[in-house]
């Protein structure tokens with residue numbers, strides 16, 4: 212069980228991801244934008260990325276807390292499930308369901324359900340099934356109160372699929388960049404006094420071009436794409452955004 216303050220208020224939005232820095236790359240701009248609009252946002256990383264070549268788990272968790280500050284998150288925790296062999300097991304689902312009951316998010320952001328890295332698609336399925344379990348009244352989880360998120364959306368930035376919608380993060384892009392660069396062990400090139408890290412510039416270019424691509428789909432500078440499994444509801448077709456011509 213991860214630490215929560217006694218006066219902890221439920222989250223509006225919780226992003227669940229496999230590794231520290233996944234969220235910064237796929238939906239960090241959206242989290243920042245939501246926090247700026249007054250929502251309580253949080254991140255639950257499932258592993259500490261201990262199989263990565265650079266940095267220790269403790270360092271990556273510390274860096275992830277700095278990144279969370281840049282993203283204006285109300286809360287960030289790390290489940291410390293085993294990296295690179297994340298398993299959608301019953302104990303893992305029960306543990307995660309317990310956390311979802313304590314955090315009580317209305318919206319959960321999960322990784323897209325297909326991908327190159329097994330941890331990402333396992334995190335997607337594990338997250339979805341845990342959200343379902345968390346709402347079962349008869350689930351044996353001690354004293355916890357059942358809670359099922361209202362909405363699950365999938366961050367699809369690294370999946371080559373047409374998004375259901377794109378969030379305009381033009382005003383949040385720089386802040387998201389700062390959040391990602393908080394992972395010095397991953398993104399610094401560790402050469403002192405060389406001015407701007409070449410690596411940093413390369414990352415900026417890569418993230419910038421991906422965000423530009425998705426922004427272009429909705430006629431803005433930078434965007435983050437999402438997929439939903441349900442239909443999107445529209446109440447006023449006269450007010451729909453994104454021009455056709």
Ligand SMILES: [Zn+2]
Nearest residue numbers: 229230233328
């Ligand atoms: Zn990852």
